[in-house]
Amino acid sequence: MSSQGEQTLIGSVQRALSLVDIVANSARPVPVKSLAVSSGLTSGTTYNLVRTLVHEGYLRTEPDGVVLGARFPGFSAPAGGAGMFVSRVRESLNTVTELTGVAAYLSRFTDGEVHLVDIVDAVENPRVELWVGLHDSAHATALGKRILADLPVAERLDYLSRHPLGELTPHTISDRRTLLAQLEHGPGWSIDREEYVMGHTCIAVPVIAPGITASLAVSIPHGQGLLTPEQAARQLRGVAGRLALQLGADRL
Structure with a gap:
């Protein structure tokens, strides 16, 4: 049985954060179609979440995909060169x-x-x-x-x-x-x-x-x-x- 804390989790927020996490750990800009595949979300859901994340500054669009946006000025990149x-x-x-x-x-x-x-x-x-x-x-x-x-x-x-x-x-x-x-x-x-x-x-x-x-x-x-x-x-x-x-x- 789920705990009370788990019952109050917001699925859409979890899905959005999963997309940010994929982009942050990618060594190149990530196409939205690839995000959908990697996250297991539908294309429609992925496009809607990405559009919202871009609007809020968490992601930024490039011609060949999305990268982290201006909301992450202090993000410390790992040694492999991502995020x-x-x-x-x-x-x-x-x-x-x-x-x-x-x-x-x-x-x-x-x-x-x-x-x-x-x-x-x-x-x-x-x-x-x-x-x-x-x-x-x-x-x-x-x-x-x-x-x-x-x-x-x-x-x-x-x-x-x-x-x-x-x-x-x-x-x-x-x-x-x-x-x-x-x-x-x-x-x-x-x-x-x-x-x-x-x-x-x-x-x-x-x-x-x-x-x-x-x-x-x-x-x-x-x-x-x-x-x-x-x-x-x-x-x-x-x-x-x-x-x-x-x-x-x-x-x-």
């Missing part, structure tokens, strides 16, 4: 695409590997298709090179000892000594000039917070006169600095 971390990252990536007009990316170093966290496309300049995963191409991408440059020397050397420097294009740096020199003596931001894919230059800056080593980047298609690497780095640094402060505050 508010995803929301903060998506907000920053949206800002970058609005400022620069090109696609924005964020990667993070976790468990000894470089992982892609999220991408936001610009309307007229969509993403570079990642035909080789970032864990196998960090040496050829601005995203990966920025993270490698920010790692302690021992971790950097360990990473490179475990990952061959494959030649993805004629411009890829495949010589270990040359790559190390670039990582150690860069200007504080990283660049790959057609090293991952022909026709694009990518720029990345660091995002460093307690327990977080990440990089924020853009890909600039050639021949459109959009941004110089120096201009892109300046734009990225401002957004990356704010993101690092937010992530640091979230973990307090």
Whole structure:
């Protein structure tokens, strides 16, 4: 028999909180259809609850799903990179695409590997298709090179000892000594000039917070006169600095 306390529980509140919990523990924005499947709720119920949660600020809609909303300013993200971390990252990536007009990316170093966290496309300049995963191409991408440059020397050397420097294009740096020199003596931001894919230059800056080593980047298609690497780095640094402060505050 149910206790008196259990009899007074409100089912709709429990269902809404279950949706928030799923979003908070997801490493990417969650489509509403996926929420319905994960929660076991009907599509109609899920859409109605999500609409209410968005209206009240507990969730926020993105083109590819929902993330946590502004009602969670102090949510402490777990080490795996979910919850508010995803929301903060998506907000920053949206800002970058609005400022620069090109696609924005964020990667993070976790468990000894470089992982892609999220991408936001610009309307007229969509993403570079990642035909080789970032864990196998960090040496050829601005995203990966920025993270490698920010790692302690021992971790950097360990990473490179475990990952061959494959030649993805004629411009890829495949010589270990040359790559190390670039990582150690860069200007504080990283660049790959057609090293991952022909026709694009990518720029990345660091995002460093307690327990977080990440990089924020853009890909600039050639021949459109959009941004110089120096201009892109300046734009990225401002957004990356704010993101690092937010992530640091979230973990307090």
